[in-house]
Amino acid sequence: MNRALTRRSVAAVLSLLAVAAAQAQPFTASTDPARAQVTLPEPARPELPSIILIGDSTVRNGHDDGQGKGADGQWGWGRPIADYFDANRVNLVNRAVGGLSSRTYRTSGHWARTQAFIKKGDWVLMQFGHNDASPVNDASRARGVLRGTGPESEEIDNLLTGQHETVYTYGGYLRGYIAEIRAAGATPVVCSPVIRKRWEADGLKVQRAGANYAAWAAEVARQEGVAFIDLNEWGARRYEALGKAAVDGLFPRGTPEETVHTNLAGATLNAQLVVAGLIQAKVLPDAFYTRRFTPDGADDRPVADARKVKVEAPRDPALPSLVLIGDSTVRSGGQNGAWGWGERLAAFFDIRRINIVNDAIGGRSSRTFFTEGRWAAVLQQLKPGDTLLIQFGHNDGARIGDPAGKNRGSVPGIGDDTVEDTRPDGSKETVQSFGWYLKRYIADARVKGVSVVVLSPIPHKDRWQAGQPRDFENYAAWGEQAARENGAQFIDLTMFVTEAYRAVGAAQVDGYFADARTHTNDAGAVFNATQVVRGLKQLPGQPLQSYLREPAL
Template identity: 80%
Template sequence: MTPKPTRRTIAALLLALPLAQPQAQEFTATTDPARAQVTLPEPARPELPSLILIGDSTVRNGRDDGQGKGAEGQWGWGNPITAYLDTTKINVVNRAVGGLSSRTYRTSGHWERTKPFIKRGDWVVMQFGHNDASPVNDNSRARGVLRGIGPEKEDITNLLTGQPETVLTYGAYLRGYIAEIRAAGATPVVCSPVIRKRWEADGIKVTRAGGNFAAWAAEVARQEKVAFIDLNEWGALRYEAWGKATVEKLFPADTPQETVHTNWLGAAVNAQLVIAGLIQNKVLPDSFYLQRFAPDGSDDRPVVDARKVKVEAPRDPKLPSLVMIGDSTVRSGGQNGAWGWGERIAAFFDTQRINIVNNAIGGRSSRTFFTEGRWAAVVEQLKAGDTLLIQFGHNDGARIGDPAGKNRGSVPGIGDETVEDTRPDGSKEQVHTFGWYLARYIDDARARGARVVVLSPIPHKDRWQAGQPRDFENYAAWAEQVAHAHGAQFIDLTMLVTDAYRGLSAAKVENFFADARTHTNDAGAVFNAARVVDGLQRLPGQPFGDLLAKR
């Protein structure tokens, strides 16, 4: 099947984290970016450590407001990256300036204006290269550097400024920043330039950075023993996995000829790569991320080896069964002190009259529970009179096309659109929407005579308090739509738990969790299991009324 990328499709390519709305910055410029009088942000809370960004327009574009076009304007990745970091613990200070090179960021005076904000314990991420291949000396911008990373120099009279200047190699400018950052007691990080939207003749491969700027950045980082984030190669691999039609959605629609500057969505994609690089290089403390991640850039929710978890069978085949499928929030098995609500729900039922069968497995999404063959084994056990509970969503937002996503992400929505993904063995998979997988489960189970109840995911620890947007809004809406369309029932478990949390103190809710924000401990699992039972009792006809334990 040919992939049909849509706006919904693209959303699956992003981490399931809320992106803050961009804030505009004051900007006054001359025709020469090196002389631009830019009002750049300063650390919001000087007492906190800072992540300071320097670079060109692919890091911070213009006024940092999308040219007044909103998400469809041009954006640098330095804006959306803030949404992935805990700004109560670290400042994110985007000091990049559009149009500049590793040379002119220094000669313009922007580096001298940035250095006072760098203090011991900070981190400075640099990304230059897109403008460094320009002419060394002209009366337009005079921003080019000498090729390579060596000691070569060229003395010029700058045609733009009329002043004498000694121009250095690309590598020499990077080493200069690294030395001064270290002298300030901060930690430097080098990025290669973000990938351009340029395709080879075959329309499949992406052209890597010309002039070897990516390779030179990598070599300087290696020589200087600093963290390196290969945005050029990582971005190219991502683009190749998604294909031309999907990648077009990452760039402004009104300028199809644009190959460098992304829209807001493309900037968020590049921001994810930077975050993945920071994680892999162990640059920042884990606690600075809004969600804990594993070293490969994925989140650290348990991904249980399916070969070690047998498919549960009903204890007494003659009895009706309550069968659960889902992820680690339904079944965690005590890993790192985490328990899912499905592991504590049996206490609410008369198990002499009904089987409780928990076939959820950690790390699964609506997609992987199906593609790994686990659903095929579960559905064979269903019979008339059984009830199937389905709860997915926590892992469905994983990044399609990114190895860190572990091939778990589903396409957002409930339609028929698909996106092609590459498995670790090189084979291709047509990934369906979240709603497509739910519909398959519902239809298969009902064909066996089972009742089906779809539940929205339990909320995160940091997404339940009054005044916050509700958690899993899209997944809940999609689950409800599919349930009603395919003859299933729906329980908004997200809000049942949220409302119950709101009746408690924050300290009490904190004590329900075994990790930073996702997995409950034993007490939390019991609490949430009670909410599931509440939801079941509210279903029309109260189908479980005589099967509940007497209390």
């Protein structure tokens, strides 16, 4: 398309849309659901840049509270996506409204009110389409748009509002938003509508909307040179990877006819796709993210290659050993500036009298450390008089059955419940509970005369301040119970670190992390190693006290 023609078309559309906005009627919730009064959030910290969301109920459903049904109610992805951004660096402002289209978000006045919060340096994500195929003119909602992305328009006398109105194409409305966002000095991002739960006859493939709204959204984004996130295609691929039964669990229970509105789990899946799209298009600074994802839902952080991380052997086999097993928060190897507390623990011990053997590996859970055979290799080296420290939990919460979970999730709890999971090679695996794996480690080690200490995970950077729910509450409880009932000791490292973070304050804690939320840098690793030692000193009998020394840090 000729760029000069495009600019003239956009200018014309903006002019006409401005007239339409000026003619917008007062809210009449009793007669026009699209204009129902809703209280929309404002930027929590106006001095920070903002990510502003506009769209329909698949972005923000109702009052954004799950209709009082908790996680099983209807949720838009705009709620869970907030968890993936650092609120100390950027606002996440979800101003989507259920029931609206690209047309009625503007004509009902919501866009004008949202524009008041858009400033230079902000980002605005738009996702419309689910309601745009409705009738253009009726006495119910009158929210439909003309099909396509061209300059066509239609004059109507709106049967709902009683006003004369010019209705434009879907692409025309998107271009209007894009132009006005840019005029405010902000960056627009276009998302296709999220995928519907509609399967082909074979029950294996999901029906795409690639010939209409998803394609039109992509076309407008390409022509206008803005980032595009294909929630339609990426969502379809995720659904197909999960399968029908699992996808049903992403929608409210007892509503098999529901194909659009997800529960909180489904909204979280869509939120992860949005994050993946933002990362892929390099839209936002890396420091904004607290979690990163790829389009298949996997954590964007690399998982250590087991082939390149050998099981560490004791330096002096004649000495007792303090052996560590866990994940990347125990051992990160300096990747991207991250270090685990286990890599700084030796400074607190007299290594002339005890070996410090760090066999933790990044990306592992209590399950994969066992199934990959690493535990068998560690166990072979253990001997009477050694001490084993165990810290898992950061990766155990991955959803079983979801390929994005990298086959890491364990069954919640400490019981004997199992779930069957499919490996990438098609083989089946019986997955045990988090507590089952801990109990296996404890039992195996004690048979060899080894003392065992279970530690709860270190807290995330955004989950330690006073007034917040404690981090890893369930994993701490399961770890403590598994230890108590099976002859091991327990350190609530989550709370040891939490209390220490509270003592030094947010400014200092921020300087302890190599990424947005999880992995500490060298200073943070030393700080957390100090808390591990504090916990060891408080164990009954102080079993390692004679090996400790003042560190020369």
